[in-house]
Amino acid sequence: MRYVKPVQARGFTLLEVMLAFVIFALSFAAVLEIMAGSIRGIGRANDETEVALIAQTLMDQVGIEIPLEESEFAGEEMDRYRWQLGIYLYGANDEDVYVQELAAMSGIALYQVTLDIEWDVGRRQRNAYFSTIRSVMAVQ
Numbered sequence: 001m002r003y004v005k006p007v008q009a010r011g012f013t014l015l016e017v018m019l020a021f022v023i024f025a026l027s028f029a030a031v032l033e034i035m036a037g038s039i040r041g042i043g044r045a046n047d048e049t050e051v052a053l054i055a056q057t058l059m060d061q062v063g064i065e066i067p068l069e070e071s072e073f074a075g076e077e078m079d080r081y082r083w084q085l086g087i088y089l090y091g092a093n094d095e096d097v098y099v100q101e102l103a104a105m106s107g108i109a110l111y112q113v114t115l116d117i118e119w120d121v122g123r124r125q126r127n128a129y130f131s132t133i134r135s136v137m138a139v140q
Contacts, residue, residue, distance in 0.1 A: 047126070049119050054081055055130045061089065062113050068136050070111075084118045090133055109138040 012020075055079050062068060066085070073085040090100070090110035101110050117125040 029085065044120075047119065048128070050078070050119055051081060051119070051128045052116060053116055054078075054083065055128065058083065058085055058115055059113065059130065059132060063136065068102055068111055081117055081119045083115060085136075086114045088112050088114075103135065107138050108135045110135050 020086075035138055062085075066073060066087075068087065070089060071087050074083065076082050088111065090103075090112045100110070111134045113132050116127060116129040117130075118125060120126075
């Protein structure tokens with residue numbers, strides 16, 4: 001008969017199990033934080049895309065549906081985004097004197113169009129500001 005050495009039970013100690021659990025918990029928490037940050041980033045990107053599309057739409061309407069004359073307009077889009085649109089005669093600063101002179105010689109009136117859009121994200125309020133210059137043939 002052959003002698004067979006008894007197999008000793010092998011396993012993990014309580015300390016090894018607890019250490020593995022701590023490492024797993026920390027790794028899982030890090031992954032969850034990364035995912036939460038990604039979701040917040042996607043939400044911000046979505047908001048900014050919607051704001052850009054609203055701004056593009058409103059700016060495109062100036063001179064077509066919104067008359068190009070000194071005035072102010074306000075409204076709300078998608079029950080979330082509040083906007084204010086202002087149309088003002090372009091006031092040249094010291095750097096833009098040549099632009100203003102050229103426009104006057106050409107018979108063109110310049111208007112500055114400003115758009116401010118505000119919306120709420122949780123308890124914070126965000127806003128975006130857009131500005132452009134539009135031209136129209138001056139009335140003689």
